[in-house]
Amino acid sequence: MKSACSLYRDEDVVNCGEVFRYHIRVSNCTENTEVIFRFKNEESILLRPVYITGPFSLYVDCRPYQYDEDKEFPELIQFDADVRPEQHFQGLLKCNKNSWNGDCYEWTIDVISQVAINPNCTLRYSLELLDSSNSKTQFLPINVSRESTMDLWECLPLRPKNEVHLVLITHGIFSNIGADMLYLRDKLLKRGLEKNLNLLVRGCMDNVGKSHKGIEYLGTRVANYFIDLVEKEAKKYNITKVSFIGHSLGGPVQSFAIAHVYEQIPEIFEKIQPINFIIMAAPMLGVAAEMPAYASMALDLGGLGKTGRDLTFKHRRFFGRPNTQSNKPVIETTAKSPVFQKFQNRTLYANVLNDGIVPLRTSALLYLDWHTIDKLLVIFAQNGLNKNKETKHADNHTSSEIPELNPKSTKSFATSSNFEDSSESEMNDEHKSEEIAKDQENDELKNNESASERSNNITPINLADLIKQKKLSKFSRIQIINDSEDSENEVSDDSKQAEGEIQKQSESFNPPPKASALLSAAQFMFAPLPTEKYIISPSSRTADIILHDKVYSPSQLPAPHYVHRKTIKKLIYPKDKVHRKEERVARYWQEKMDWRKVLVVLQPDSHNSIVVRRRFVNLYGNVVVKNLVETHF
Numbered sequence: 001m002k003s004a005c006s007l008y009r010d011e012d013v014v015n016c017g018e019v020f021r022y023h024i025r026v027s028n029c030t031e032n033t034e035v036i037f038r039f040k041n042e043e044s045i046l047l048r049p050v051y052i053t054g055p056f057s058l059y060v061d062c063r064p065y066q067y068d069e070d071k072e073f074p075e076l077i078q079f080d081a082d083v084r085p086e087q088h089f090q091g092l093l094k095c096n097k098n099s100w101n102g103d104c105y106e107w108t109i110d111v112i113s114q115v116a117i118n119p120n121c122t123l124r125y126s127l128e129l130l131d132s133s134n135s136k137t138q139f140l141p142i143n144v145s146r147e148s149t150m151d152l153w154e155c156l157p158l159r160p161k162n163e164v165h166l167v168l169i170t171h172g173i174f175s176n177i178g179a180d181m182l183y184l185r186d187k188l189l190k191r192g193l194e195k196n197l198n199l200l201v202r203g204c205m206d207n208v209g210k211s212h213k214g215i216e217y218l219g220t221r222v223a224n225y226f227i228d229l230v231e232k233e234a235k236k237y238n239i240t241k242v243s244f245i246g247h248s249l250g251g252p253v254q255s256f257a258i259a260h261v262y263e264q265i266p267e268i269f270e271k272i273q274p275i276n277f278i279i280m281a282a283p284m285l286g287v288a289a290e291m292p293a294y295a296s297m298a299l300d301l302g303g304l305g306k307t308g309r310d311l312t313f314k315h316r317r318f319f320g321r322p323n324t325q326s327n328k329p330v331i332e333t334t335a336k337s338p339v340f341q342k343f344q345n346r347t348l349y350a351n352v353l354n355d356g357i358v359p360l361r362t363s364a365l366l367y368l369d370w371h372t373i374d375k376l377l378v379i380f381a382q383n384g385l386n387k388n389k390e391t392k393h394a395d396n397h398t399s400s401e402i403p404e405l406n407p408k409s410t411k412s413f414a415t416s417s418n419f420e421d422s423s424e425s426e427m428n429d430e431h432k433s434e435e436i437a438k439d440q441e442n443d444e445l446k447n448n449e450s451a452s453e454r455s456n457n458i459t460p461i462n463l464a465d466l467i468k469q470k471k472l473s474k475f476s477r478i479q480i481i482n483d484s485e486d487s488e489n490e491v492s493d494d495s496k497q498a499e500g501e502i503q504k505q506s507e508s509f510n511p512p513p514k515a516s517a518l519l520s521a522a523q524f525m526f527a528p529l530p531t532e533k534y535i536i537s538p539s540s541r542t543a544d545i546i547l548h549d550k551v552y553s554p555s556q557l558p559a560p561h562y563v564h565r566k567t568i569k570k571l572i573y574p575k576d577k578v579h580r581k582e583e584r585v586a587r588y589w590q591e592k593m594d595w596r597k598v599l600v601v602l603q604p605d606s607h608n609s610i611v612v613r614r615r616f617v618n619l620y621g622n623v624v625v626k627n628l629v630e631t632h633f
Contacts, residue, residue: 019152
């Protein structure tokens with residue numbers, strides 16, 4: 001009976017980082033006709049518990065033609081994030097207005113390999129379409145087309161004869177271009193169709209399974225790919241612009257690649273205009289200063305190979321003279337390249353919460369308006385955010401609305417401006433009342449202290465306050481200086497610079513809570529899935545927001561802290577050397593360049609969700625990808 005009802009069957013294998021996309025079209029049928037699809041992981045059941053060299057599972061989703069992540073949708077979406085060996089996944093293709101494309105009924109099914117490490121691992125699967133009516137007298141007309149990974153990532157620009165904007169994407173550690181960056185690729189091409197942009201989206205696939213080989217090794221391969229790509233595509237297209245987008249480890253890797261290309265062929269960026277340099281949850285300052293001691297030690301000892309040592313500021317060679325200029329940490333030498341000043345826009349996206357893989361300080365280049373961020377987090381925790389207002393505001397953004405990156409540009413924009421302006425008057429009133437109360441309390445405290453000193457001549461010490469003050473000191477010295485001309489428009493306390501240090505602010509301040517690296521790693525494997533309502537109703541996504549969106553200029557940098565340090569302090573503080581390097585690299589990136597810094601709050605697993613690694617597993621990050629695409633292209 002199954003063979004009589006079968007309309008289509010396909011069997012194939014997918015490697016690490018590969019995807020197959022099926023386009024299914026049904027015509028000449030009545031509405032409410034249903035087609036059954038059956039998917040099966042054909043691998044042996046004995047492979048289910050194997051994870052290190054796998055996992056041997058597949059991700060599958062089915063989307064009706066009319067589905068849009070940014071619009072309300074009346075039908076539940078069918079997907080399975082973990083189809084394990086010998087497991088089945090079955091669903092229905094319903095012929096209704098949700099799947100109607102104007103000529104026929106259409107659906108898209110993505111089949112994605114979940115293998116993360118082993119590039120030689122293959123997974124067998126089968127996909128079958130069946131007529132649910134089981135009719136033997138009437139044949140249901142169906143057409144199925146299939147796109148492979150290379151088909152998807154080598155698509156042509158809209159107008160090959162016109163000027164082309166090349167967009168190069170770089171993946172992170174234990175990741176890949178083909179599957180993990182697919183959602184970002186889809187949204188870029190959709191933006192191109194909507195705005196009639198001539199985009200050519202590409203990504204280097206040569207580094208799959210090689211994340212442990214070091215930033216220099218990976219970056220050199222990306223650089224060679226870019227050079228070869230430009231030479232190859234220049235014969236067919238007129239490439240006039242280029243943008244780079246890197247996620248996680250892809251940030252430092254693409255940075256090294258750009259600097260390497262500029263060093264080898266500097267004229268390439270004269271012929272092709274650099275437009276956007278974008279990094280997403282990227283450890284641009286390494287992780288040595290932000291990770292727990294046990295994690296840093298594991299990386300030092302080769303836990304992630306040469307890449308782990310690069311991220312902890314270790315020198316390129318295990319042996320030899322480490323003080324030579326050529327043997328400086330690769331993260332430091334890359335940041336000094338002048339090529340990044342050529343980009344029209346430099347933007348970073350960073351997770352404020354729930355990212356223990358790449359903490360906020362390193363992904364945001366250290367210097368931020370920390371006190372404003374603290375206030376925004378408090379407001380968000382108490383009142384949430386009106387997502388309808390935020391979405392409407394984001395829809396009005398175009399690439400021309402990105403503020404010019406110049407030393408005087410410090411305006412907030414996107415959601416942070418709405419968020420901050422709506423609460424400014426309330427904060428000012430509260431601040432005034434708090435100041436009056438504090439003045440009264442201070443007078444009482446002074447009187448009490450005077451009496452106490454006269455009687456005992458002893459000043460009591462609160463150990464908890466000392467510990468808290470010590471914890472906050474590392475944030476006070478990286479608090480940016482707000483320009484006086486913008487002080488009336490920003491919800492931020494005045495930060496004054498005196499003798500190279502930021503003075504302590506009188507009000508209480510709580511830094512963002514630090515996420516656990518172990519918990520973040522566990523969330524990667526056992527990420528909580530979005531609810532059905534979350535997937536089909538954008539109005540329900542109030543917990544995932546863009547918290548802060550602002551351009552920071554070099555004039556806002558405070559004086560460096562780790563200069564002329566006393567020897568005793570270098571001995572007392574074991575991480576003094578690491579923090580000194582972290583500060584130095586952060587200043588290399590920002591002393592001569594403006595940066596747009598977009599801070600986001602996403603649900604776990606936020607590190608992978610920020611780029612939407614899997615369409616429905618990591619849909620929490622859709623707000624970030626939407627912002628990136630709409631404000632840069």
